[in-house]
Amino acid sequence: MEKGQDSNDRRAGEVRSAVEAATWAPSVHNTQPWLFSFGGDRISLRADGDRRLGVADPDGREMLISCGAALFTLRVAVRDLGYEPEVRVLPDPDRPHLLADLYLGARTRSRSDDNSRLFEQIRRRRTHRGAFKPEPVGDALLTLLRQEAQREGAMLRVLEDQYSRNAVAALTVAAENMHHLSPSYAGELARWAPSPGSTRQEGVPESAYPREAPPTDPHFPARDFARGHGWGTEPSILDWLEEPVAGVACTLSTKEDRPVDWLRAGQAMQRVLLRATQHGDVAAAFHTQALEVPGLRELIQTRFCAGDHPQMVLRLGTVGDKFETVRRPVEQVLTEES
Ligand SMILES: Cc1cc2nc3c(=O)[nH]c(=O)nc-3n(C[C@H](O)[C@H](O)[C@H](O)COP(=O)(O)O)c2cc1C
Incomplete structure (x- = not known):
């Protein structure tokens, strides 16, 4: 009896640490739109619909990409504990908010070094905003990252020529302007952009973006988290280089556009990001405006993704100092099933 209790306690501690790791996944506006529960040898992941961006993301596509990123992180963390997990995605059509059940499965005797290397990147990975360092992202790494995306059922495409890059950057400018015209969008962004000194552990704090970033060529505009308040960190040396480096502009896309594909895209994205972090501190700046x-997304689909559905627009590049980020404590997102 005592022994059984000990092993239950140990398992609860392990689940807690794996879920804690999963919460370090990226999420749109750092909404952290996930809830976890566990009972027996199962960890369940649910979307927290209250955290969906009702204006920017009415279908919950970005919410599910975020949850997919958390699911991939959970898979890595559980493997790092020595388990061989089995994942059932969207296991119950009557409960669409139940995104995945992860069964811990048997403990394997040896841990994989490759998985451990991914695990080590979970807390090191950060979203970048602004220009990159001049060191280019090598072709070998880009090939590896494309393969990593494919392993999760998504496609990472580099915008190879300057006209494609310029066009997608210009569409981002157009979207950013349209967002500025929408008071409801501005209100939503304000909710997730806490003012300096805030103790909130969600949203995008001023320590996560530069105060000023000179335009790169082409210029992919950042989200306006500061909203004219002059918030943001002091410009880093990178932002004052003579030629601010835009990095490698890419899209991440899927063949279909259903919730299961959004979860796939999120898992693929996080696999790519962790692998990139592992190789020479390559990070991503996102521009998903x-x-x-809808009309702009369709244009990107037909003209730049060969008909596949674009899920993310990002730039990859080398970073030096990293921005900061925040997370809610694991207790707020994890419950034990009785
Ligand atoms: C679906 C999705 C869309 C995102 N879009 C943007 C974006 O347009 N601009 C941006 O600066 N960050 C974007 N991000 C990054 C989040 O803001 C970031 O993950 C969050 O603030 C947490 O910070 P961290 O990634 O450094 O941990 C996006 C993330 C996800 C998952």
């Missing part, structure tokens, strides 16, 4: 405007 145009994907929130």
Whole structure:
């Protein structure tokens, strides 16, 4: 009896640490739109619909990409504990908010070094905003990252020529302007952009973006988290280089556009980001504004993704200092099933 209790306690501690790791996944506006529960040898992941961006993300596509990123992180963390997990995605059509059940499965005797390397990147990975360092992202790494996306059922495409890059950057400018015209969008952004000194552990704090960033060529505009208040961190040396480096502009897309594909895209994205972090501190800057405007998303689909559905627009590049980020404590997102 005592022994059984000990092993239950140990398992609860392990689940807690794996879920804690999963919460370090990226999420749109750092909404952290996930809830976890566990009972027996199962960890369940649910979307927290109250945290969906009702204006920017009415279908919950970005919410599910965020949850997919958390699911991939959970898979890595559980493997790092020595388990061989089995994942059932969207296991119950009557409960669409139940996104995945992860069964811990048997403990394997040896941990994989490759998985451990991914695990080590979970807390090191950060979203970048602004220009990159001049060190280019090598072709070998880009090939590896494309393969990593494919392993999760998504496609990472580099915008190879300057006209494609310029066009997608210009569509991002158009989307950013359209967002500025929408008071409801501005209100929603304000909710997730806490003012300096705030103790909130969600949203995008001023320590996560530069105060000023000179335009890169082409210029992919950032989300306006500061909203004219002059918030943001002091410009880093990178932002004052003579030629601010835009990095490698890419899209991440899927063949279909259903909730299961959004979860796939999120898992693929996080696999790519962790692998990139592992190789020479390559990070991503995201520019998903145009994907929130249906006509612009369609244009990116047909002209730049060969008909596949774009899920993310990002730039990859080398970073030095990293921005900061915040997370809610694991207790707020994890419950034990009775
Ligand atoms: C679906 C999705 C869309 C995102 N879009 C943007 C974006 O357009 N601009 C941006 O600066 N960050 C974007 N992000 C990054 C989040 O803001 C970031 O993950 C969050 O603030 C947490 O910070 P961290 O990634 O450094 O941990 C996006 C993330 C996700 C998952």
